[in-house]
Amino acid sequence: MGGFVFDVAHLLAGGLVLGSFMLLYQDRLYALLNAFALQAVLLALSVAWQAYGQDAPHLYITAGIALVFKAIVIPVALHRIVARLGIHREIETAVSVGPTMLAGIALVALSMVVMLRVTPDADPLAREDLAFALSVVLLGFLMMVSRRNAVSQVVGFMSLENGLILAATGAKGMPLVVEISVAFSVLVAFIVIGIFLFRIRERFDTVDVNALDRFRGERQ
Amino acid sequence: MIADLLIQGTQMTLVLLLAPLLTGFVRKVKARFLRRRGPPLLQPYRDLIRLMRKEVVLAHNASWLFRIIPYLIFAGTWVAAALIPTFATGLMFSWTADLIAITALLGSARFFLALAGMDVGTSFGGIGSSREVMIASLAEPAMIMIVFTLALLAGSTQLSTVAGVMLSPTIGLRVSLGLALIALILVAIAENARIPIDNPATHLELTMVHEAMVLEYSGRHLAVIELAAALKLLLYVSLIACVFVPWGLAPAGATLGALLAGAALYVAKLAVGGFLLAVFETSIAKMRVFRVPDFLGVALMLGLLGTLLLFVSRSL
Numbered sequence: 001m002g003g004f005v006f007d008v009a010h011l012l013a014g015g016l017v018l019g020s021f022m023l024l025y026q027d028r029l030y031a032l033l034n035a036f037a038l039q040a041v042l043l044a045l046s047v048a049w050q051a052y053g054q055d056a057p058h059l060y061i062t063a064g065i066a067l068v069f070k071a072i073v074i075p076v077a078l079h080r081i082v083a084r085l086g087i088h089r090e091i092e093t094a095v096s097v098g099p100t101m102l103a104g105i106a107l108v109a110l111s112m113v114v115m116l117r118v119t120p121d122a123d124p125l126a127r128e129d130l131a132f133a134l135s136v137v138l139l140g141f142l143m144m145v146s147r148r149n150a151v152s153q154v155v156g157f158m159s160l161e162n163g164l165i166l167a168a169t170g171a172k173g174m175p176l177v178v179e180i181s182v183a184f185s186v187l188v189a190f191i192v193i194g195i196f197l198f199r200i201r202e203r204f205d206t207v208d209v210n211a212l213d214r215f216r217g218e219r220q
Numbered sequence: 221m222i223a224d225l226l227i228q229g230t231q232m233t234l235v236l237l238l239a240p241l242l243t244g245f246v247r248k249v250k251a252r253f254l255r256r257r258g259p260p261l262l263q264p265y266r267d268l269i270r271l272m273r274k275e276v277v278l279a280h281n282a283s284w285l286f287r288i289i290p291y292l293i294f295a296g297t298w299v300a301a302a303l304i305p306t307f308a309t310g311l312m313f314s315w316t317a318d319l320i321a322i323t324a325l326l327g328s329a330r331f332f333l334a335l336a337g338m339d340v341g342t343s344f345g346g347i348g349s350s351r352e353v354m355i356a357s358l359a360e361p362a363m364i365m366i367v368f369t370l371a372l373l374a375g376s377t378q379l380s381t382v383a384g385v386m387l388s389p390t391i392g393l394r395v396s397l398g399l400a401l402i403a404l405i406l407v408a409i410a411e412n413a414r415i416p417i418d419n420p421a422t423h424l425e426l427t428m429v430h431e432a433m434v435l436e437y438s439g440r441h442l443a444v445i446e447l448a449a450a451l452k453l454l455l456y457v458s459l460i461a462c463v464f465v466p467w468g469l470a471p472a473g474a475t476l477g478a479l480l481a482g483a484a485l486y487v488a489k490l491a492v493g494g495f496l497l498a499v500f501e502t503s504i505a506k507m508r509v510f511r512v513p514d515f516l517g518v519a520l521m522l523g524l525l526g527t528l529l530l531f532v533s534r535s536l
Contacts (some may be wrong), residue, residue: 003392004392004393007392007393007394008393009395010393010394010395010532011394011395011398013326014395014396014399015395017525017529018395018399018525021521021525025514025518044257057243096516097514097517098513098514101517101518102521104521105521105524105525105528108525109528110530112528112531112532115532116531127532128532128533131532132532170491
């Protein structure tokens with residue numbers, strides 16, 4: 001039984017890492033949002049499985065929060081924002097797919113090396129979860145760095161937070177208060193970013209953050 | 221000894237005989253999905269016989285290489301196909317060669333094909349060869365990464381051993397295996413010039429890869445090349461079946477009944493594989509040539525990721 005629990009947890013957490021790669025691969029905004037929703041569903045499943053495996057029922061609430069907010073509310077809201085800004089056909093060309101993928105692989109390898117070195121005697125489940133969570137976080141950073149469009153930077157930020165939740169649940173669960181506050185702070189951040197998006201758009205007629213550089217006088 | 225030789229011989233004949241049938245089956249299912257009647261199942265055999273009877277037309281500046289390359293390609297592919305356990309593991313040849321040898325045999329067949337494309341010196345041949353080599357330079361590393369994943373899991377690159385490990389209960393659910401499966405399917409689609417990469421059924425100069433290279437061939441040379449292409453498709457389907465769905469493979473020294481059951485199950489697996497391929501091909505559009513590196517980059521990425529993720533699983 002222990003083996004089976006571990007295998008399914010491994011499968012779901014690995015699916016999250018793969019989801020991050022799917023996010024990196026997309027170059028159209030709607031496809032990106034759908035991939036993000038898929039990753040959030042995987043996160044909810046993964047957290048629910050952790051709740052079952054660790055016998056920690058309060059984690060089901062975390063899974064529910066992840067499912068409702070990250071898989072439904074935020075993607076739908078982002079869909080609306082994209083539709084209202086009229087940028088749904090936007091194709092981004094900041095860094096091409098190939099180099100980004102290779103950089104992503106290097107980050108995953110890095111996080112494995114770091115995590116497997118520093119946690120040799122931890123519980124194997126927590127160990128594996130931490131390694132995957134670190135790679136999801138790093139891939140989220142990579143996403144924010146390699147995209148120019150503000151909407152996809154928001155998606156990168158949100159996927160980074162998926163990694164944080166995975167890490168938190170893998171470490172034998174953290175207090176419910178902390179989890180709920182993290183979830184809400186992310187929601188607040190999302191709202192703030194949403195408002196900013198519209199401000200940027202109002203000012204510069206675009207959500208390409210390169211426009212900000214021009215405004216500061218760094219680039220003519 | 222004699223029995224071993226006999227079984228191995230049967231396996232080699234079986235793959236050779238089934239290969240055009242699989243191609244015909246895929247064509248038929250595809251036509252059915254497009255609401256067409258489609259050619260009869262045995263049409264590929266008829267095509268091959270017809271080509272065999274026809275006269276060979278050679279370009280004036282074709283070298284000796286041009287004439288022997290079809291046979292080299294066919295031989296390489298057939299030997300590679302003979303190494304894969306189709307209905308029984310522990311065949312005579314399966315202990316002398318492994319996944320890396322199969323990759324190398326297919327790689328050399330591809331090398332000769334690209335050479336043949338450039339031999340006569342027409343512009344289409346050159347285009348085809350250049351595209352083929354571009355695809356190969358990405359597909360082969362991906363294939364090697366998949367082989368590494370399987371070898372790390374099974375502790376061996378021999379297909380019989382890999383199939384045995386896959387059948388044992390110690391294997392469990394693993395992300396790496398799923399990634400390797402998807403990567404292998406992507407590589408198989410690219411290597412066999414199936415639809416998102418290339419469409420061998422058309423002669424559209426903007427996109428053709430395989431067809432451009434064999435444009436100058438005719439008669440029995442073309443027949444041999446077509447047969448080798450059919451054999452390669454069968455090889456990849458059997459490889460996927462052998463590694464990821466090894467149930468029903470007869471063990472070494474099995475009785476005749478077990479061998480027959482294995483063969484029947486093998487044909488069923490081929491049919492399922494061909495059907496899924498046809499479904500995939502009718503539901504997707506042809507890709508631009510310059511998108512192909514992205515497609516294969518995904519396969520390479522999945523292979524690498526599969527190898528990496530192995531290190532965090534329960535035990536290597």
